[in-house]
Amino acid sequence: MAVPCTGKVDLIHMLRAFEKGADGVYVLGCLEGECRYENGNLRARKRVEKAAEILDKVGIGGERVAMYNLSSSEAPQFVRFATEMTERIRRCGPNPIKLAMKKEAA
Amino acid sequence: MIVAKPKPIEEVIDSVKPYDRILLVGCNECVTVCEAGGRKEVGVLASALRMFFMNQGRTVRIDERTIERQCDREYLEELRGDMDGADAVLSLACGVGVQFMAETYFQKPVLPGVDTCFMGGSLERGVWTERCQGCGQCVLAVTGGICPVSRCAKRLFNGPCGGSTKGKCEISKDLDCAWQLIVDRLKELGRLDDYEKLAPIKDWSTERAGGPRTVTREDVRQ
Amino acid sequence: MTELKTPSKLEKVLAQGHLAVTSECGPPRGSDPEAIRKKAGMIRDHVDAINITDNQTSVTRLCSLAACIHLKGMGVEPVLQMVVRDRNRIAIQSDILGAASFDIHNMLCLSGDHQQFGDNPKGQNVFDIDSMQLIQTVRLMRDEGKFLGGDAIDRPPSVFVGAAANPFADPFEIRVPRLAKKVAAGAEFIQTQCIYNLDKFESWMEQVRDRGLHEKVAILAGVTPFKSAGMAKYMKNRVPGMDVPDEVVKRMSGVPKENQAQEGLDICVETIQRLKECEGVRGFHIMAIEWEEKVPEIAERAGLYPRPEV
Numbered sequence: 001m002a003v004p005c006t007g008k009v010d011l012i013h014m015l016r017a018f019e020k021g022a023d024g025v026y027v028l029g030c031l032e033g034e035c036r037y038e039n040g041n042l043r044a045r046k047r048v049e050k051a052a053e054i055l056d057k058v059g060i061g062g063e064r065v066a067m068y069n070l071s072s073s074e075a076p077q078f079v080r081f082a083t084e085m086t087e088r089i090r091r092c093g094p095n096p097i098k099l100a101m102k103k104e105a106a
Numbered sequence: 107m108i109v110a111k112p113k114p115i116e117e118v119i120d121s122v123k124p125y126d127r128i129l130l131v132g133c134n135e136c137v138t139v140c141e142a143g144g145r146k147e148v149g150v151l152a153s154a155l156r157m158f159f160m161n162q163g164r165t166v167r168i169d170e171r172t173i174e175r176q177c178d179r180e181y182l183e184e185l186r187g188d189m190d191g192a193d194a195v196l197s198l199a200c201g202v203g204v205q206f207m208a209e210t211y212f213q214k215p216v217l218p219g220v221d222t223c224f225m226g227g228s229l230e231r232g233v234w235t236e237r238c239q240g241c242g243q244c245v246l247a248v249t250g251g252i253c254p255v256s257r258c259a260k261r262l263f264n265g266p267c268g269g270s271t272k273g274k275c276e277i278s279k280d281l282d283c284a285w286q287l288i289v290d291r292l293k294e295l296g297r298l299d300d301y302e303k304l305a306p307i308k309d310w311s312t313e314r315a316g317g318p319r320t321v322t323r324e325d326v327r328q
Numbered sequence: 329m330t331e332l333k334t335p336s337k338l339e340k341v342l343a344q345g346h347l348a349v350t351s352e353c354g355p356p357r358g359s360d361p362e363a364i365r366k367k368a369g370m371i372r373d374h375v376d377a378i379n380i381t382d383n384q385t386s387v388t389r390l391c392s393l394a395a396c397i398h399l400k401g402m403g404v405e406p407v408l409q410m411v412v413r414d415r416n417r418i419a420i421q422s423d424i425l426g427a428a429s430f431d432i433h434n435m436l437c438l439s440g441d442h443q444q445f446g447d448n449p450k451g452q453n454v455f456d457i458d459s460m461q462l463i464q465t466v467r468l469m470r471d472e473g474k475f476l477g478g479d480a481i482d483r484p485p486s487v488f489v490g491a492a493a494n495p496f497a498d499p500f501e502i503r504v505p506r507l508a509k510k511v512a513a514g515a516e517f518i519q520t521q522c523i524y525n526l527d528k529f530e531s532w533m534e535q536v537r538d539r540g541l542h543e544k545v546a547i548l549a550g551v552t553p554f555k556s557a558g559m560a561k562y563m564k565n566r567v568p569g570m571d572v573p574d575e576v577v578k579r580m581s582g583v584p585k586e587n588q589a590q591e592g593l594d595i596c597v598e599t600i601q602r603l604k605e606c607e608g609v610r611g612f613h614i615m616a617i618e619w620e621e622k623v624p625e626i627a628e629r630a631g632l633y634p635r636p637e638v
Contacts, residue, residue, distance in 0.1 A: 015150060101160070260442065267459075293501070301509075
């Protein structure tokens with residue numbers, strides 16, 4: 001999902017993704033201090049932290065959501081983060097909600 | 107405004123557990139300003155609750171509604187249609203709204219989703235602070251605009267006490283000593299001599315101590 | 329000699345122009361009155377009256393009124409300390425009458441430490457009236473024989489009314505106006521917070537004298553002996569409203585541990601001796617918390633013994 005600034009990503013967007021069965025969500029924002037809109041990426045970080053807290057409390061797992069910062073010219077960094085996130089989610093396993101939804105459909 | 111904070115989600119989960127269909131109602135006024143019970147918070151809480159129950163293998167239906175305010179029957183009536191199917195109402199309004207909801211929808215269990223704290227204002231986003239205790243007899247003209255009832259931990263009328271240290275209250279370094287503030291302000295206003303006037307004993311009968319209160323304005327009643 | 333308003337021995341000592349000496353005892357955290365009798369027994373001959381603290385630091389103890397009654401039973405003159413934290417105006421007036429029924433003739437009117445500091449931080453607090461208004465209430469009951477509500481009192485209390493003063497507390501600019509307020513409210517004697525910064529205290533007294541307050545109220549200078557350098561440091565850094573100059577701490581630390589208690593007592597005696605020369609100081613309030621056995625030594629070395637027969 002592409003946005004003009006990670007500041008546009010709201011808490012509910014992240015939660016809904018998990019509600020619908022996503023295994024993980026990661027938010028990629030500009031380096032801190034380099035936000036074109038001043039502090040959009042800082043707001044995003046706070047929301048990601050809040051999402052992680054909620055996901056822990058409801059038993060889905062806060063490790064499934066993460067935020068990374070990089071500049072648009074850092075392609076290798078992008079790849080590294082993507083790989084790292086994939087590894088992380090693999091370790092978490094599938095979203096229990098996805099399994100629950102499957103069970104219900106069956 | 108009335109300042110509230112969200113209840114810990116574990117507590118909310120515990121109270122809504124018995125129900126399969128919940129009407130989650132937010133309020134567009136005070137609790138929206140203090141980001142505890144407005145439309146956004148309703149959405150987030152609904153999502154979180156759904157995920158919790160799905161994870162438990164239960165499908166709990168959570169309908170989301172936010173009305174202008176819950177302390178007015180006129181707005182509460184807008185929910186009449188949504189009420190039929192609901193097993194319970196989870197209200198994110200302040201304690202007033204929750205009670206009005208319970209009175210209006212007498213047969214429905216009504217649960218609070220926030221802890222109502224005090225009457226206060228915003229210092230900055232995310233920080234709200236108490237300013238009024240509703241004593242019913244405002245003395246702010248005498249104390250330079252600083253309230254000894256709501257800002258002094260001992261509600262002293264002839265303060266400060268001996269615990270005031272460097273402008274802070276004895277109970278916390280984060281709490282300003284109300285009487286230091288009053289003295290500073292009286293000084294600023296050139297009224298420091300007023301400090302020596304002995305404040306009379308307070309009539310607390312217009313406060314909580316006198317019993318639950320009602321304001322009736324005959325001039326305004328229909 | 330000024331005309332006496334009450335049968336209080338403390339009032340009499342002051343009225344006759346003597347330096348008064350008071351001390352204090354904390355009641356036990358239980359119901360054994362022997363604890364009070366023992367402490368009072370150690371100091372009774374060296375003081376004119378003994379204060380009994382009122383759930384000090386919000387730690388629940390045997391109540392001040394009961395302990396004062398035990399003192400009366402031993403023939404010792406009590407000073408009933410009363411805080412407004414725990415009682416509304418009904419209980420306050422009631423307790424004043426209770427004290428009067430046992431002929432307790434001295435009272436110290438205080439706000440009280442916030443309950444957060446004690447063993448019941450989750451409890452309510454009252455503060456129906458504040459300490460200034462308490463002074464006014466006692467004077468009303470005594471001088472007009474009336475309850476706050478206006479009704480007449482049968483056998484009004486005859487209480488010598490005192491208040492506390494802290495020359496070292498903030499805000500600095502109202503320290504003397506605050507004393508003036510207490511005097512206007514009706515305070516007849518003052519016991520100050522314990523003094524270590526003599527210069528600051530004397531400068532406060534100068535301002536007090538400038539306003540003639542020293543003639544309207546009897547100021548008893550508070551003193552507390554340090555038991556150790558650790559205690560000096562603790563009081564300097566951790567107790568609100570306490571002013572302990574660096575030199576005093578240095579003096580305590582500069583002495584080997586086994587001699588520190590004696591050094592503390594020496595400082596206390598020197599303080600009294602210096603303040604005897606301070607115009608307006610009408611006596612001393614020796615607070616030797618949990619060290620009551622040293623009060624006789626302090627009083628004797630400071631030339632305050634024997635106590636006058638009044």
